[in-house]
Amino acid sequence: MKMPENNAALPDIGQIHDAAARIAPHARITPVLRSAVLDALTGAELHFKCENLQRGGAFKFRGACNAVWALSEAQAAHGVVTHSSGNHGNALALAAATRGISAHVVIPEGAVQAKVAAIQRAGAILHRCAPTQAAREQAATEVQQRSGAVLVHPYADTQVMAGQGTVALELLRQAEGLDSLITPIGGGGLASGTAIVAHAHDPALQLFGAEPQGADDAAQSLAQDARLDSMTPDTLCDGLRALIGASNFEALRQHRVTVITVSDRETIAAMQLLWSELKMVVEVSSATVLAALLKKPAQFAGRRVGVVLTGGNVDLQALPW
Amino acid sequence: MKMPENNAALPDIGQIHDAAARIAPHARITPVLRSAVLDALTGAELHFKCENLQRGGAFKFRGACNAVWALSEAQAAHGVVTHSSGNHGNALALAAATRGISAHVVIPEGAVQAKVAAIQRAGAILHRCAPTQAAREQAATEVQQRSGAVLVHPYADTQVMAGQGTVALELLRQAEGLDSLITPIGGGGLASGTAIVAHAHDPALQLFGAEPQGADDAAQSLAQDARLDSMTPDTLCDGLRALIGASNFEALRQHRVTVITVSDRETIAAMQLLWSELKMVVEVSSATVLAALLKKPAQFAGRRVGVVLTGGNVDLQALPW
Numbered sequence: 001m002k003m004p005e006n007n008a009a010l011p012d013i014g015q016i017h018d019a020a021a022r023i024a025p026h027a028r029i030t031p032v033l034r035s036a037v038l039d040a041l042t043g044a045e046l047h048f049k050c051e052n053l054q055r056g057g058a059f060k061f062r063g064a065c066n067a068v069w070a071l072s073e074a075q076a077a078h079g080v081v082t083h084s085s086g087n088h089g090n091a092l093a094l095a096a097a098t099r100g101i102s103a104h105v106v107i108p109e110g111a112v113q114a115k116v117a118a119i120q121r122a123g124a125i126l127h128r129c130a131p132t133q134a135a136r137e138q139a140a141t142e143v144q145q146r147s148g149a150v151l152v153h154p155y156a157d158t159q160v161m162a163g164q165g166t167v168a169l170e171l172l173r174q175a176e177g178l179d180s181l182i183t184p185i186g187g188g189g190l191a192s193g194t195a196i197v198a199h200a201h202d203p204a205l206q207l208f209g210a211e212p213q214g215a216d217d218a219a220q221s222l223a224q225d226a227r228l229d230s231m232t233p234d235t236l237c238d239g240l241r242a243l244i245g246a247s248n249f250e251a252l253r254q255h256r257v258t259v260i261t262v263s264d265r266e267t268i269a270a271m272q273l274l275w276s277e278l279k280m281v282v283e284v285s286s287a288t289v290l291a292a293l294l295k296k297p298a299q300f301a302g303r304r305v306g307v308v309l310t311g312g313n314v315d316l317q318a319l320p321w
Numbered sequence: 322m323k324m325p326e327n328n329a330a331l332p333d334i335g336q337i338h339d340a341a342a343r344i345a346p347h348a349r350i351t352p353v354l355r356s357a358v359l360d361a362l363t364g365a366e367l368h369f370k371c372e373n374l375q376r377g378g379a380f381k382f383r384g385a386c387n388a389v390w391a392l393s394e395a396q397a398a399h400g401v402v403t404h405s406s407g408n409h410g411n412a413l414a415l416a417a418a419t420r421g422i423s424a425h426v427v428i429p430e431g432a433v434q435a436k437v438a439a440i441q442r443a444g445a446i447l448h449r450c451a452p453t454q455a456a457r458e459q460a461a462t463e464v465q466q467r468s469g470a471v472l473v474h475p476y477a478d479t480q481v482m483a484g485q486g487t488v489a490l491e492l493l494r495q496a497e498g499l500d501s502l503i504t505p506i507g508g509g510g511l512a513s514g515t516a517i518v519a520h521a522h523d524p525a526l527q528l529f530g531a532e533p534q535g536a537d538d539a540a541q542s543l544a545q546d547a548r549l550d551s552m553t554p555d556t557l558c559d560g561l562r563a564l565i566g567a568s569n570f571e572a573l574r575q576h577r578v579t580v581i582t583v584s585d586r587e588t589i590a591a592m593q594l595l596w597s598e599l600k601m602v603v604e605v606s607s608a609t610v611l612a613a614l615l616k617k618p619a620q621f622a623g624r625r626v627g628v629v630l631t632g633g634n635v636d637l638q639a640l641p642w
Binding site: 055 | 371374635
């Protein structure tokens with residue numbers, strides 16, 4: 001579990017089935033919803049997997065829960081640690097609580113107060129640091145060394161990717177005959193787990209990712225066939241600012257994932273459609289997928305598309321429209 | 322179907338089962354969601370029936386659909402008519418479309434433009450009138466006389482009440498062992514259908530209604546044991562401004578429904594909780610139920626409560642906070 005972040009092995013389908021069994025007592029089976037209006041707007045048959053209804057309000061609970069319960073007793077005894085001001089921090093805190101172990105979460109200054117409060121409410125031990133990637137990693141390493149806690153990386157972690165893959169396992173069982181799947185792409189934990197499940201299920205399934213134009217490192221990396229390892233993200237999609245992980249990128253390449261980039265303006269319009277038509281509170285990052293469907297209708301026309309809505313943690317006092 | 326509005330017979334449980342069979346090809350089985358945070362806040366075990374996910378975004382589709390399909394061929398040939406600027410008008414338009422008959426909807430001037438557009442999109446024939454109860458009823462009568470369309474009243478109609486009762490039929494099957502049910506109260510179509518189903522299922526079930534303080538005619542009517550037939554509503558809850566119908570009131574009385582009144586401020590706070598914790602877009606009227614649970618926790622402590630979330634049609638550009 002302590003391997004360097006970018007060399008996490010991709011899980012195989014067996015590990016993803018193991019993950020499903022491991023998290024079953026703790027995670028929710030989230031519903032799949034339809035909308036005649038959104039079908040008509042996109043010209044496709046859309047099946048929305050509502051991970052905004054997952055524990056903690058995001059799919060992240062699956063990966064964190066799998067990582068926590070995959071630890072040996074000896075490893076678990078010292079707790080877990082991560083650096084995240086967002087959904088993964090909260091998910092790890094909730095997951096640790098299900099096993100009764102401690103969770104340390106390193107939080108950069110300036111993080112959204114509502115998310116910090118949720119992490120605290122979930123029982124995590126908070127550690128503040130400067131708002132840079134280097135400071136975050138250093139603070140997490142210090143906590144690790146001091147406490148013996150195991151690092152659970154948000155996406156470049158085999159068990160985390162396996163846990164995120166369980167979203168697609170469920171979706172393919174709930175909505176039969178899908179021929180395409182689309183997820184947002186941030187660090188790539190969900191996209192890589194999804195790709196592995198999809199092609200174990202049906203090698204002909206078409207895979208898509210949606211990425212904000214202001215954080216399009218996965219799209220650029222695929223275009224130049226080499227992973228971009230530096231970028232200053234500029235997007236409202238706070239859940240998608242991470243750089244794609246090395247093994248996550250490898251999965252996108254192997255599984256021929258097509259990345260569609262969308263502007264924040266397109267994403268905000270799609271977010272309003274999801275709220276008003278699907279009646280789902282989704283966060284802005286989650287709306288990139290509908291924005292992509294609306295932007296490239298020819299890719300999806302007449303197809304049965306599984307669409308992962310990743311999370312619903314928003315600040316109702318600061319909506320982006 | 323053309324009986325005067327206040328003398329509609331209450332449906333019996335057999336008619337509600339018939340309604341369930343009649344609407345099954347058209348209506349959605351909506352999910353029941355839980356929230357650990359809302360359970361903790363109220364001290365009860367809450368099972369939220371998400372009728373905001375029903376076709377048209379509200380439970381109203383059930384009653385309208387049942388009324389439309391209960392018509393004989395001869396009756397149906399001339400279409401249906403109602404006066405409603407809100408969810409019932411939209412529901413009737415959608416329901417008429419499932420049978421391929423015309424729907425006339427009388428719309429008072431000043432109705433919310435987004436709702437009018439939805440009714441139009443659903444294929445209804447619109448008729449404008451002045452924004453008074455008398456003008457609405459007169460316009461509907463004129464349409465009836467001119468077209469031969471059958472009036473489908475929003476709540477004082479046997480088949481509409483039977484259709485609304487199917488919400489409780491489903492909920493009691495989806496969430497076993499409930500000992501209490503709570504719905505909002507406007508005209509009382511949902512509350513009366515719910516009461517009939519609940520006590521056919523278990524005579525010991527406790528029944529509650531939530532009503533805005535600014536439209537508390539049901540609460541006042543029960544207190545004085547006589548139906549109030551005049552009131553000027555003053556509440557943001559646009560779905561709950563109707564006066565309780567005569568037979569609807571009779572059902573509340575017979576079934577000993579306890580009405581809890583809540584201020585709009587309490588309702589708006591509850592609405593934000595439903596959005597942020599349950600990730601459900603619900604309209605302000607729907608949030609009265611959670612406001613009532615939070616206001617009278619002693620009534621619900623430790624109980625398994627079925628909570629009907631009635632609709633999710635909101636104007637995202639004009640949120641009430």
